[in-house]
Amino acid sequence: MWTELAPIGRDQGSGGYRRYAWTGADADCRTWFQEQAQARGLHYESDHNGNQWAWLGDPTAGDAVVTGSHLDSVPDGGAFDGPLGVVSAFAALDELRSRGVEFTRPLAITNFGDEEGARFGLACVGSRLTAGLLSREQAYALTDADGISLPQAMENAGYDPEHIGPDRERLARVGAYVELHVEQGRALDLTGDAVGIASAIWPHGRWRFDFRGEANHAGTTRLIDRRDPMLTYAETVLAARRAAELAGAVATFGKVSVEPNGVNAIPSLVRGWLDSRAADQSALDTVLAEVERAARERAERDGVDLTVVQESFTPVVEFEHALRDEINRLLGGQAPILGTGAGHDAGILSAAVPTAMLFVRNPTGVSHSPAENAAEDDCTAGVLALADVLEGLACR
Known part of the structure; x- marks a missing residue:
C-alpha cells in the first residue's frame, strides 16, 4: 500500500508532497482509498462533505468504531502526516482478519477531506463540516489563491457541493473514533517508545x-x-x-x-x-x-x-478520559501519554463523538517537511497497537 501511495502528488524538485484538496493529486489519493476498500470487500461511500468511508458491517447499526486520518498535505509536506493513519487502518484490519477475530460492532476506515487547509486556508474542513463547526455559508465563502471557491473546486472534481454541512445522522452511528498519526515532535524518541497515546491538543x-x-x-x-x-x-x-x-x-x-x-x-x-x-x-x-x-x-x-x-x-481538546484509559489498558498500561500542539480531525470530532489518538515515533521530530520520517519497525508497531485497540473496542 505504501509503495502505491508514495508517488502520488510528489514534487520531483523538493521531494515533498503537494496533495491539495480537490486537485488531481487529491483525486488520485481518493481513487487509491476506494480501491483499497473494494479490495477488502468493504462497503465504500463518500459523504456529502467529500469524506470517504469504508465500512465493515452495517453502516446504520450504530455504535461503530471508526479509524483513519487524511491523505492531503501541506505544501511540500512529508509522506507520513495523514497517510500513515489511513494505511495503518487498512493494515490493522488485515491483521485482525488474520487473527480470525469476530467483530461485534461495525468498523469503518475514513479519509477526511482537506485536513491540512493548504488550499483554502482553513484546516480540517471535512471534519468541521461534518461536526457542524463550519457552516455551509462559511464553507461557500472559502477561496483559494486563484479565487476559486470551495464549491467550485468540488464541482470541478466531480462532487456536488449543494448539501455540504452538518452530518449528525452519520456521527450518531459512531461510538468511538481512534486516529493514528506520526508524532510531530520527539517525545517518543526521547522516551524510547515506538507508540504513545494522546492526552490533549493545545488551543x-x-x-x-x-x-x-x-x-x-x-x-x-x-x-x-x-x-x-x-x-x-x-x-x-x-x-x-x-x-x-x-x-x-x-x-x-x-x-x-x-x-x-x-x-x-x-x-x-x-x-x-x-x-x-x-x-x-x-x-x-x-x-x-x-x-x-x-x-x-x-x-x-x-x-x-x-x-x-x-x-x-x-480551543483546547481533552480527549475523552474513559476512552483514553481503555486504550491504555488494551496496550498494557505502559504507553506514554503525550500532549500535542498539532491539530487533527480527532480533535474536531471530539465535539461530537468520543475520540482518541495514537502516535508513532518520529526519530527527528520533523513534520510538514520532506524530511518527515518514521522507521518501518515503528510503523509496524503502530499497526499492531491499532489492531489491539480495534480488537478490544470492536470485537468484544
Missing part, C-alpha cells in the same frame, strides 16, 4: 495580518517619505518570536503575500498569516495580545494601516 488558531502602506518607486522615494508595510511586517514577525518565547508557546508567520510584489517597488500591501499554539488558553491569549500590540505600535511609526482577522480557532 491553536490562525490570524491574518493585513499591513497597508503606499506603493512607490524603490529607487526614487526617500526613506523618510515611505509608508512601507514590509517594515511593519518584519517587526511583527520578530515580535511573535519574542512573545512566544516569553509565554512558553509557539508562534509562526509561515505564509506571506505581497502587492504589487515587484523587486523595484515599495509594497502597498503585505499580508501575513500567524499560526500560534500554547499549552493553555491564557498563554495563547498573551501571545496574540503582545503580537498585535507590537504590530500596531510599529504600524503607527511606519504610517501603515493594520487589520487583524481571526481565520480559525480551536
Whole structure:
C-alpha cells in the first residue's frame, strides 16, 4: 500500500508532497482509498462533505468504531502526516482478519477531506463540516489563491457541493473514533517508545495580518517619505518570536503575500498569516495580545494601516478520559501519554463523538517537511497497537 501511495502528488524538485484538496493529486489519493476498500470487500461511500468511508458491517447499526486520518498535505509536506493513519487502518484490519477475530460492532476506515487547509486556508474542513463547526455559508465563502471557491473546486472534481454541512445522522452511528498519526515532535524518541497515546491538543488558531502602506518607486522615494508595510511586517514577525518565547508557546508567520510584489517597488500591501499554539488558553491569549500590540505600535511609526482577522480557532481538546484509559489498558498500561500542539480531525470530532489518538515515533521530530520520517519497525508497531485497540473496542 505504501509503495502505491508514495508517488502520488510528489514534487520531483523538493521531494515533498503537494496533495491539495480537490486537485488531481487529491483525486488520485481518493481513487487509491476506494480501491483499497473494494479490495477488502468493504462497503465504500463518500459523504456529502467529500469524506470517504469504508465500512465493515452495517453502516446504520450504530455504535461503530471508526479509524483513519487524511491523505492531503501541506505544501511540500512529508509522506507520513495523514497517510500513515489511513494505511495503518487498512493494515490493522488485515491483521485482525488474520487473527480470525469476530467483530461485534461495525468498523469503518475514513479519509477526511482537506485536513491540512493548504488550499483554502482553513484546516480540517471535512471534519468541521461534518461536526457542524463550519457552516455551509462559511464553507461557500472559502477561496483559494486563484479565487476559486470551495464549491467550485468540488464541482470541478466531480462532487456536488449543494448539501455540504452538518452530518449528525452519520456521527450518531459512531461510538468511538481512534486516529493514528506520526508524532510531530520527539517525545517518543526521547522516551524510547515506538507508540504513545494522546492526552490533549493545545488551543491553536490562525490570524491574518493585513499591513497597508503606499506603493512607490524603490529607487526614487526617500526613506523618510515611505509608508512601507514590509517594515511593519518584519517587526511583527520578530515580535511573535519574542512573545512566544516569553509565554512558553509557539508562534509562526509561515505564509506571506505581497502587492504589487515587484523587486523595484515599495509594497502597498503585505499580508501575513500567524499560526500560534500554547499549552493553555491564557498563554495563547498573551501571545496574540503582545503580537498585535507590537504590530500596531510599529504600524503607527511606519504610517501603515493594520487589520487583524481571526481565520480559525480551536480551543483546547481533552480527549475523552474513559476512552483514553481503555486504550491504555488494551496496550498494557505502559504507553506514554503525550500532549500535542498539532491539530487533527480527532480533535474536531471530539465535539461530537468520543475520540482518541495514537502516535508513532518520529526519530527527528520533523513534520510538514520532506524530511518527515518514521522507521518501518515503528510503523509496524503502530499497526499492531491499532489492531489491539480495534480488537478490544470492536470485537468484544
